[in-house]
Amino acid sequence: MAKEVVSKEVEIERLQAKLRKAYSQMERQQADYDEEVRKFKKDSEQAKEELVRVVNKCVNFRVLWPNSPRHSVCQSNFCRLNDLEAESAKYQEKAKTLDSGQLNAIAEMQEKLRTQEKELSRLRNELSEKEKIAKTFEEMKKELDYLELQNDTLSQTLDSKENTVKELERHIAAHSTLGANLSPQPRHKGSGGLTKSLSNYAIDANCNRRDDVSAAMSRSLRSTQKKLVDSRLLVKCLKETVERLARGESPDISRLLGIKTDSMSESEAEQVAFDSTTMTMGVAEKMSSHCLTAYNFALCPFQKNESSS
Known part of the structure; x- marks a missing residue:
């Protein structure tokens, strides 16, 4: 021309x-x-x-x-x-x-x-x-490349979290099996009629309480929960951005900058406190189950897109 x-x-x-x-x-x-x-x-x-x-x-x-x-x-x-x-x-x-x-x-x-x-x-x-x-067209292409890069990064993060969750499941299953198979120690003659609690079971000698998860595993569970919450927020932001672009609308920049979405509950959007205190086996199992639920929920937009395509 x-x-x-x-x-x-x-x-x-x-x-x-x-x-x-x-x-x-x-x-x-x-x-x-x-x-x-x-x-x-x-x-x-x-x-x-x-x-x-x-x-x-x-x-x-x-x-x-x-x-x-x-x-x-x-x-x-x-x-x-x-x-x-x-x-x-x-x-x-x-x-x-x-x-x-x-x-x-x-x-x-x-x-x-x-x-x-x-x-x-x-x-x-x-x-x-x-x-x-x-x-x-060049601007839209650059924006699409950026979103694809973000999607790839998110997919890698989700894969890493999935591997971490699977590893945690194996550890929890191993500890649960070990705790179920162990029997309590015999009572002394001078003791009362109460049975010793599970804290007397020799699950982990390095923990303060015998039925607690180790401090390292507690930190890993809390870190995994925090990263899964952040990943879920990022997935929702990217999904909404792609839908806006498909409708010809401008993306929400505030969402991409890390502001939490209003569609999540306060407990979901709440930042997980990162500390090194140990947690009990029951709390660890509940947190692992919550991590699996959050991970599956984060994968829902991608599974819907794959099924629709």
Whole structure:
């Protein structure tokens, strides 16, 4: 399109130069023809005056000397004068014809020039519109690339969290099986009739209480829960952004900057406190179940998109 516009501009400049050259040539020819016609008119006037004078002399001479040889000379001069008048009329007609031809050529060139200018204006408008469309397309492409990168990052994060949750499930299952298989220690004779609680079971020698999960696993569970909540927020933000783009609307920048969504409950959006205190086996099992629920909920938008596609 840009090459076509440039070629049209070059064509218009060429036609304008040709038009200026034609104007200049026409002016020179008009000046030459005017000068030539003026000379012929002057010669014609002089010849007419001379003819009148000669005719008068011839008439007088014919009356006085009817048989004189000068009568033939006067007749030849009269014929020459008629020839000059005919030639003058021919030159005048030729000048008019040339002027008409030049005017027609100039009119055709001007019409062609106007047509070229209209075509050039149309091409410029089309080029401007296509440049705007191309700019919009580039912006949408950059935004799509950014969203795809965010989606890939989120998928990797979710895969990592899934592996962590599976590892936690294996640890919890192992501890649960170990606690179920262990039997309580025998009672001393002097003790009362109460049975020892599960805190007496030898599950983890490094914990303060025997039925507690280790501090490292407690930190891992809390960190996993926090990351799953953040991942769920990010999934919802990306899902809403993609839906807005599909409807032709602008994405919510505040959501992309990390502001929590109103559709989540306060307990879901609440930041998980990160500490190193140990937790009981029951709390660990509940937190692991909550992590699995949050992980499955975070995968729902992607599973819906895959099933719909």
